[in-house]
Amino acid sequence: MFDNLTDRLSGTLKKLKGQGRLTESNIKEALREVRMALLEADVALPVVTDFIERVKEGALGQEVQNSLSPGQALIKVVQAELVKVMGEANEELNLKTNPPAVVLMAGLQGAGKTTTVAKLGRYLKHQKKKKVGVVSADIYRPAAIKQLQTLADDLELVFFDSDASEKPVDIANRAIDGARRQFLDVLIVDTAGRLHIDDEMMGEIKELHGAINPIETLFVVDSMTGQDAANTAKAFHDALPLTGVILTKADGDARGGAALSIRHITGKPIKFIGMGEKTDALEPFYPDRIASRILGMGDMLSLIEEIEQKADKKKADKLAKKIKKGKSFDLDDLKDQLLQMQNMGGVGAMMDKLPGMNEVPKDMKDKVDDKALARQIAVINSMTKQERRFPDLIKGNRKKRIAAGCGQELQDVNRILKQHKMMQKMMKRFTKGNMANMMRGMKSNMRGMRM
Structure with missing residues (x-):
């Protein structure tokens, strides 16, 4: 972005x-x-x-x-x-009300509203420890109801069924009663979207808003529509008392016009930003951190938070203990590191959060391919247990067998072995407790490795 x-x-x-x-x-x-x-x-x-x-x-x-x-x-x-x-600072959702706190989601068709309902449900469940329910009042698209049910089941959110023959107000009220009976903290209501703003759509959502009186009314908008996103947000703001905005598809937007226009035009805060298709790719919107990213200063705070949330702490502790005991860093350990990186969205997702990335030549940035992580993992999976534990065994014929087993080239096997050697050296420096040595090693390893 x-x-x-x-x-x-x-x-x-x-x-x-x-x-x-x-x-x-x-x-x-x-x-x-x-x-x-x-x-x-x-x-x-x-x-x-x-x-x-x-x-x-x-x-x-x-x-x-x-x-x-x-x-x-x-x-x-x-x-x-x-x-x-x-907008100065991140504005959190206001959920201070008698449960369930009702959150109404509005927006045009194609903005990623239904997916965002699931993402927000996951965020509230995992980060805020809330019991969350979801319901779809989109009676025009039965596929949207089914999509939300599938996502809710995957994320273990409470799903309230709805039918295209019902009225949106009846669907929402029934879900609120159900959420109350199940002692849920939050109910997120998905609404119908249109391809453009029309009076019928606005009338329907105004009626729904008046009937359920949500504590939060969030406008979901596709950031790739640029300043049109801000103009659409204003049209919704004039019709509904919006409390905030969620920007979606920000990972595919190289311009960022929406993020810089919406607050000024609507006066409403951007509360969340969607940075990918996965259900965990929703981040609170911090204006100060985004400003740092825009100026090429990176966003280490968000990166650290992401690592803390997504890294497997048990595996990290296990590796630290193993290294301290003097045992060597093997290819299974390298595979774990690659899997964790993949879990955090890959190298590309982390790059714009690293300071100084704007000084890396564009052609080098373009060579960053997150599919390479999957290929590297495939190479390691093609090795025997013994080869993964003792990489020095991997010579000529073994290399050919490994490459053939995962459909990769011989040079891909060599590259993984070289990468493992570098990581192993770095871990040895770490065990000696010499931080300066370790930092020097990391720099030389970075120079030696291709992006």
């Missing part, structure tokens, strides 16, 4: 970083480029105009002008303004 905007802004601000002092002319030139970058990212024009005006005001202020490194001081101003545009 934000790849294009990050590249443009980083290049512009890097030029200013090297300037001894900021003048009205070099600020004017830089802001012209920032303006173009924002417009190309499909940010709404009123948002761009307001943003540029505020950055200009900050850039010409005493604090920046008198700074020892005015270029860096200006980057701070840009970052602060990006945070303001997107």
Whole structure:
């Protein structure tokens, strides 16, 4: 996400970083480029105009002008303004009411609403430890009801059945009664979407909203529609008392115009952002972290949180104990590491959260292929138990057999063995307790490994 905007802004601000002092002319030139970058990212024009005006005001202020490194001081101003545009801080769901807290989901067809209902249910169940129920009031698409039931069963959420012959208000009220009887904390209500905004659709959802009086009314919108997303959100906001927005498909959006426009145009906070198709790919929206990503500074906090949530702590402890006892890091251990990486969405999903990734050449970034993880795991699976424990046994004919067994090339087997050797060296440094040695080893290993 934000790849294009990050590249443009980083290049512009890097030029200013090297300037001894900021003048009205070099600020004017830089802001012209920032303006173009924002417009190309499909940010709404009123948002761009307001943003540029505020950055200009900050850039010409005493604090920046008198700074020892005015270029860096200006980057701070840009970052602060990006945070303001997107909403200062993350706003959590308000669930403080007599249970069940009813959350109504609205949006156009194709925005990923039904999947987002399941993702939000999973988030509330696992992260907030809530008992969650879901129901579909989309009487126009029986497939949507079936889809939600399948997702709810997979995630072990309580599903309330509905039928196309019922009225949406009756479906929702029956589900609320059922949630109350089952002592659920939250009920998420999915609604019908349309391909465009129409009076009939708005009338129906207004009636449903009035009947069930939800504590949260969330608008689900496809971030790839750019500033159209903000305009659609405004149309829904004018019809319904929205409490927040969920941006979907952000992983496929290289521009980021929706994220930068919605708060300014609707006045409503973005509460969550969908970063993939999997049911765990829903993150709380933190404006400060997103601003850091846009400026190529990475987002280590989100990455650490993701690792803590998704990493297998038992396996990590087991590996640490094994290494401390002086046992070697074998290919089964490497396979576990690869599987955990795959579980976190692969290398691509982690890259934009790492600081300095904007300085990695684009052609190198494009070579990052998460399918390579699956191929590497397949190579290890093609080995015998003994070969995985004692990699030095793997020579000529064994390599050929392993490659043939997993349908890979000989060089793929060699690459895995080389990667294992590097990891093994790094683990040895770790056991010696010399952190400096370990960091040096990691740097040289990174240089030695292909992306």
